Amino acid sequence: MKLPVYLDYSATTPCDPRVVQRMLPFFSDTFGNAASRSHAFGWTAEAAVEEARAQVARLIGAHPKEILWTSGSTEANNLAIKGVAAMYRQKGNHLITAITEHKAVLDPMKWLETQGFEVTWLPVDRQGHVDLAQLEAAITDKTILVSLMAANNEIGTLHPIADIGAICKRKGTLFHTDATQAAGKIPLDVEAQHVDLLSLSAHKMYGPKGVGCLYVRRKNPRVRLTAQMDGGGHERGMRSGTLNVTGIVGMGEAARICSEEMATEIPRIRALRERLEQRILRALPDAVRNGDPEARLPHLANVSFPYVEGESLIMGVKELAVSSGSACTSASLEPSYVLKGLGLGDELAHSSIRFSLGRFTTEQEVDFAADRVIHEVKRLREMSPLWEMVQEGVDLSKVKWTVH
Amino acid sequence: MAYSDKVLDHYQNPRNVGSLDKDDPNVGTGVVGAPECGDVMKLQIKVDDSGKIVDAKFKTYGCGSAIASSSLATEWLKGTSVDAAAQIKNTQIVEELSLPPVKIHCSVLAEDAIKAAIDDWKKKQGATKAAEAKG
Numbered sequence: 030m031k032l033p034v035y036l037d038y039s040a041t042t043p044c045d046p047r048v049v050q051r052m053l054p055f056f057s058d059t060f061g062n063a064a065s066r067s068h069a070f071g072w073t074a075e076a077a078v079e080e081a082r083a084q085v086a087r088l089i090g091a092h093p094k095e096i097l098w099t100s101g102s103t104e105a106n107n108l109a110i111k112g113v114a115a116m117y118r119q120k121g122n123h124l125i126t127a128i129t130e131h132k133a134v135l136d137p138m139k140w141l142e143t144q145g146f147e148v149t150w151l152p153v154d155r156q157g158h159v160d161l162a163q164l165e166a167a168i169t170d171k172t173i174l175v176s177l178m179a180a181n182n183e184i185g186t187l188h189p190i191a192d193i194g195a196i197c198k199r200k201g202t203l204f205h206t207d208a209t210q211a212a213g214k215i216p217l218d219v220e221a222q223h224v225d226l227l228s229l230s231a232h233k234m235y236g237p238k239g240v241g242c243l244y245v246r247r248k249n250p251r252v253r254l255t256a257q258m259d260g261g262g263h264e265r266g267m268r269s270g271t272l273n274v275t276g277i278v279g280m281g282e283a284a285r286i287c288s289e290e291m292a293t294e295i296p297r298i299r300a301l302r303e304r305l306e307q308r309i310l311r312a313l314p315d316a317v318r319n320g321d322p323e324a325r326l327p328h329l330a331n332v333s334f335p336y337v338e339g340e341s342l343i344m345g346v347k348e349l350a351v352s353s354g355s356a357c358t359s360a361s362l363e364p365s366y367v368l369k370g371l372g373l374g375d376e377l378a379h380s381s382i383r384f385s386l387g388r389f390t391t392e393q394e395v396d397f398a399a400d401r402v403i404h405e406v407k408r409l410r411e412m413s414p415l416w417e418m419v420q421e422g423v424d425l426s427k428v429k430w431t432v433h
Numbered sequence: 434m435a436y437s438d439k440v441l442d443h444y445q446n447p448r449n450v451g452s453l454d455k456d457d458p459n460v461g462t463g464v465v466g467a468p469e470c471g472d473v474m475k476l477q478i479k480v481d482d483s484g485k486i487v488d489a490k491f492k493t494y495g496c497g498s499a500i501a502s503s504s505l506a507t508e509w510l511k512g513t514s515v516d517a518a519a520q521i522k523n524t525q526i527v528e529e530l531s532l533p534p535v536k537i538h539c540s541v542l543a544e545d546a547i548k549a550a551i552d553d554w555k556k557k558q559g560a561t562k563a564a565e566a567k568g
Contacts, residue, residue: 338471340496344436344444364471375469412450412500414475414492415468430467431545 034394035350038233038387039182039210039329044279045235045388051282052237055275063272064263074274081281085242088284089208089227090218097243097264098277102209103133105228105243106176108268109205110137112254113174113226114146117203121171127151127159128370129183134176134207147171155371156321157186161196168200175204179211179227183367183383184320185329187215194223203252209233209241213287214295214326219244225252231276235388236283240276243268298386299327301395305384306330308399313406319368319381326385333373333381336416337409342382345405349398352383376415376425436497437531443501448508451490453477458561461554463546472499472539476506476546480554484515491546498536502526502543510547519551 035043044052055077063078065071082093099105114124126138128150138148149167151159159177168175175197177188190206197204205226208217213234219227227244231237245267246252260269309332310316319331334342339353364378373381384398410416415425436444452475453460459480466473472495479488489510491503505526510518523540526532532540 336494338495338499340471341444341500344497375471379468379471412447412492413494414464414473415494417452417475417492425468430469430473431465 030391030393030397032348033350034348034398036384036386036390036394036398037350037352038390039326039383039385040352041232041238042235042387043389044237045283045286047286048236048279048282052275052279055278061274063274064261074272077278077281078272078274081277081284084281084288085229085284086244088212088217088288089224089229089244090220091227091244092247095219095244095247097245097268098272099241099243099268100239100273101232101241102131102207102228102230103241105230105241106131106133106205106207107137108243108254108257109226109228109245110134110174110176111141111257112267113203113205113252114141114144115255116253117173121169121173122146123149123169123171123173125149125151125164125167125172125175125177127153127177129153129157129181129367130176130178131182131207131209134178138176151177153370157181157184157367157371158321158324159188161189161192164193165196165200168196168202172200172202175202177204177206179206179208179217180215180326181320181367182210183365184331184371185210185326186320187211187324187326189324190217190224191222197225198223203250210326210329213284213291214328216291219246225250229280231280231283234283234287237276237279240273240280242280294388295327298388298390301386301390301392302328302330302384304392305386305395305399306332308396309402312399312403316406317377319371319373328386330384331368331381332384333368333377334406335377335380336413336419337380337406339380339382341409342380342402342405345409346398346401349401351398352385353381439505439530440498440501440532443504443530444497447491447500447504449490449504449511450492452492453479453488453490458557459554461550461552461557463549463551463553465545465549466495466542468494471495472542474499474503474542474546476503476543476550478510478515478518478550478554480515486510486513486515486518495539495542496536498530498532499539499542501530502532502539503546505529506543506547515551515554518547521547 059073061070061074063074082096086093203225207228209230225246230241317333343353368378455462464475475492477490478486489507493500493503523544526540
C-alpha cells in the first residue's frame with residue numbers, strides 16, 4: 030500500500046492510464062489544429078474531437094452537437110449563467126440558485142447581481158435539499174434560469190434533477206445543472222431529466238485537468254448563449270479559442286470508460302464507502318454523517334467528529350489525503366459554507382472530514398484509513414476539554430465561552 | 434500548511450495533558466476560547482505555599498498550533514513562580530514554535546489561558562484567606 034492513501038477523488042482524480050495512452054499521440058504526432066480545414070493534420074484532429082464529443086454526449090444522453098468544449102466546469106458554469114443572462118435579458122432579469130452551490134456558480138450569480146439582475150438564493154434543509162415547492166413558488170415570469178447542482182461536492186447530496194427539470198419545463202424557465210461531481214457516478218440523462226444546460230469537468234472522472242464542457246440544448250427549447258469570449262467563432266460561436274485537442278481526446282476517453290464501466294465500478298466503490306463509514310461510525314458513535322444518507326454520491330462520505338477540531342485531525346492522519354470541511358488555514362477560521370448552510374453548528378462544521386473514494390481505491394486502503402481516523406479521533410478526544418466536559422455531563426451549548 | 438518541527442513534536446507528544454482537581458484551593462483553572470472559533474484551551478496550575486507552580490496540565494480543542502502552544506505553556510509553567518508565569522508573553526511562544534502569522538492567535542490564546550488560570554488561583558486564595566480570617 031502506497032502512502033499517503035489518496036481519498037480525495039472529489040478534489041481531482043488521477044488520469045486513467047487508458048486515457049493517457051489515448052492522449053499521447055495528440056501531443057506531437059497528430060498535433061493538428063481542429064479548425065484547420067485545408068490539410069490532413071486538421072482533419073485528423075477534428076475527427077478526434079468529434080469522436081470525443083460523441084463519447085461525452087453519450088454519458089449524459091445528449092446529441093454530440095449539443096456539447097461545447099470549455100477549459101473546465103468553472104468556465105462552463107460561467108458561460109451557462111452569464112451567457113443565458115445576457116441572451117435572455119429582454120425576457121427577464123431573475124435567476125434562482127441555492128446557497129450550497131459551488132463557488133463557480135455562486136460567484137457568477139453574485140456578479141450578475143451587480144449588473145442589475147436579481148438572484149433568489151434558496152436555503153437547504155439539514156441534508157442539503159432545496160424545498161421543491163419553494164423553488165416552484167420562486168419562479169416568476171421574469172425568471173430566466175434555475176441553476177442547481179446534480180450532486181454537492183462537499184456532502185454528496187443529490188438534488189432530484191428530474192423533478193427540478195420538470196418544474197422548470199412546466200414553468201417555462203431554463204434549467205442548468207453543474208454535474209461536475211455527478212458525472213460517471215450516477216446516471217445522467219438530459220432528456221429524461223429535462224436539463225437545458227449541464228457542466229462537466231474531465232479531471233473529476235479520470236481525465237486530464239484543464240478541459241470540460243457545457244451541454245447546451247438544441248431543441249425543445251433551443252438554448253442560446255451570449256459568448257463570454259470573443260475570437261475565431263469556434264464551438265458554434267459560443268466559445269472561441271483553439272480547441273485543446275489532447276485534453277478533449279482525454280475527456281472523451283474518460284467519458285467512454287465511465288459510460289461502459291459505471292455499472293460494475295460504482296457498486297464496488299459504494300461498498301467500500303459503506304465499509305469505511307460503518308467502521309468509523311461503529312467505533313465512534315458520536316460521529317455525525319453529513320448529507321442525505323440515501324440520495325447521495327456513492328463514493329463520498331462527509332463525517333463530523335464532535336469535540337475534535339478538523340485541522341488537528343487532518344494533521345494527525347497525515348498518511349491520508351482527505352479534505353477538511355474547515356478552511357482554517359485562513360486567519361478567519363471560517364468553517365465550510367456548505368456545512369453551515371445545512372444548519373450545522375460551527376463546532377461540527379469545524380470538525381468534518383470529506384472522504385472521497387475512486388477507481389483505484391482498495392479495501393486495504395479503506396481499512397487503513399478507518400483505523401487511522403478512529404485512533405486519531407480517540408487520541409484528540411483525550412486531549413479535548415470539550416470531550417471532558419461532555420463526559421462530566423456539561424451541556425456545551427449552555428457554557429459561556431470567551432469568544433475571541 | 435507546513436508546521437515547524439517543534440509544533441509537530443508537541444502535537445505528536447503533547448506534554449502534561451490531563452486535568453487537576455478544579456475544586457482544590459491550590460489549583461487555578463483557565464478556560465479560554467469558544468468551540469465556534471475552532472479552539473478552546475483549558476489550562477490548570479497547582480501552586481504551593483511559596484507561590485511556586487508545582488504542576489501544570491492542559492487540554493486543548495484546536496489546531497496543531499493551538500495544541501503545541503498550550504503544551505509548551507505547561508512546560509514553561511512547571512517549576513516557575515506565579516509572578517514569573519504572569520510575565521509570559523505570546524510572542525515568546527510564537528518565537529519558540531516558529532508560528533506563522535495565521536497561527537499567532539493560538540499563542541494569544543495560550544497567554545490568555547495562563548492569565549485566566551492565575552486569576553482563578555488568586556481568586557481562590559483570596560476566598561480562602563477571607564474564610565480563614567473570618568474563622
